[in-house]
Amino acid sequence: MTLQPEFFPIIKKAGFDTVRLPVRWSAHAGQKPPYTIDPDFLARVEWAIDQATANGLNIVVNAHHYDDLDKDPAAHVPRLAAIWTQVAEKIRGRGDNVYFELYNEPHGKFDTDTWNAAIPVLLEAVRASNPDRPVIIGPVSWNNIRALDGLKLPRDDHNLIVTVHYYEPFEFTHQGAEWAEGSDAWLGRSWTGSEEEKRTVTASLETAAEWGRRHGRPVFLGEFGAYSKADDASRLRWTRFVAREADRLGMSRAYWEFCAGFGLYDRDTGAWRQDLKAAALGEPRGQE
Ligand code: GLC
Numbered sequence: 466m467t468l469q470p471e472f473f474p475i476i477k478k479a480g481f482d483t484v485r486l487p488v489r490w491s492a493h494a495g496q497k498p499p500y501t502i503d504p505d506f507l508a509r510v511e512w513a514i515d516q517a518t519a520n521g522l523n524i525v526v527n528a529h530h531y532d533d534l535d536k537d538p539a540a541h542v543p544r545l546a547a548i549w550t551q552v553a554e555k556i557r558g559r560g561d562n563v564y565f566e567l568y569n570e571p572h573g574k575f576d577t578d579t580w581n582a583a584i585p586v587l588l589e590a591v592r593a594s595n596p597d598r599p600v601i602i603g604p605v606s607w608n609n610i611r612a613l614d615g616l617k618l619p620r621d622d623h624n625l626i627v628t629v630h631y632y633e634p635f636e637f638t639h640q641g642a643e644w645a646e647g648s649d650a651w652l653g654r655s656w657t658g659s660e661e662e663k664r665t666v667t668a669s670l671e672t673a674a675e676w677g678r679r680h681g682r683p684v685f686l687g688e689f690g691a692y693s694k695a696d697d698a699s700r701l702r703w704t705r706f707v708a709r710e711a712d713r714l715g716m717s718r719a720y721w722e723f724c725a726g727f728g729l730y731d732r733d734t735g736a737w738r739q740d741l742k743a744a745a746l747g748e749p750r751g752q753e
Pocket of ligand 1 (some may be wrong): 492529530569
């Protein structure tokens with residue numbers, strides 16, 4: 466689905482204040498130095514930034530689905546750094562409602578040390594032209610809260626936000642997800658909101674909040690959501706509980722995602738899934 470201009474006012478009117486834009490830069494940049502980004506593609510991303518900000522939305526621009534980077538960081542970190550140099554130079558004049566997220570869900574060959582070594586390289590590429598822009602960085606293992614302890618952020622950079630993703634229990638949130646191996650076996654799994662289930666969610670999110678306090682960094686729950694193959698009542702319960710816990714713990718959050726398999730918005734009918742949207746916004750209980 467191509468990004469449509471009307472999505473931005475629709476999102477703003479529904480009560481959201483931020484959009485997170487996953488960008489697959491790696492598919493639109495040269496393979497050799499200077500790794501030039503296709504100008505049409507860069508202009509397209511700038512268009513999305515313009516649409517967001519013109520509609521009063523903050524926008525998080527990330528680097529998403531760079532599979533070769535996770536397979537071979539040594540070969541590809543310099544390319545992603547060159548990509549960020551170009552993006553950052555282009556965006557330097559924008560306000561601080563444009564956030565950069567250095568890399569979505571480092572995993573594969575990115576262990577703690579490799580990722581911690583890549584962070585300053587990528588960050589420097591941004592900082593050369595954007596000394597004050599808020600930059601978002603998460604831990605390895607797909608931005609897993611459990612991996613936060615190994616994350617090392619440059620201490621002298623005071624405008625960093627840490628991000629984590631939350632999809633647990635994974636067998637619930639990813640049941641029937643085509644890209645999650647074996648996930649058909651999880652179909653039918655519910656989330657009842659029992660005390661024990663809630664305690665598990667709370668404990669994880671508290672770990673993230675506590676990390677943020679200890680390190681003096683704001684925490685952004687950059688993705689959470691339950692795939693459409695889970696039953697609706699469970700999805701609503703889980704989504705609302707996670708959203709409200711994040712609020713209670715002072716974290717910002719972004720639901721994954723707008724109008725695909727986890728979608729809050731039905732692009733075929735052009736209507737919000739009202740109950741799910743209310744849950745993602747952390748609004749009081751609808752009719753689950
Ligand atoms: C991550 C992945 C994306 C996936 C989502 C939920 O953002 O990059 O492909 O849809 O998590 O699993």
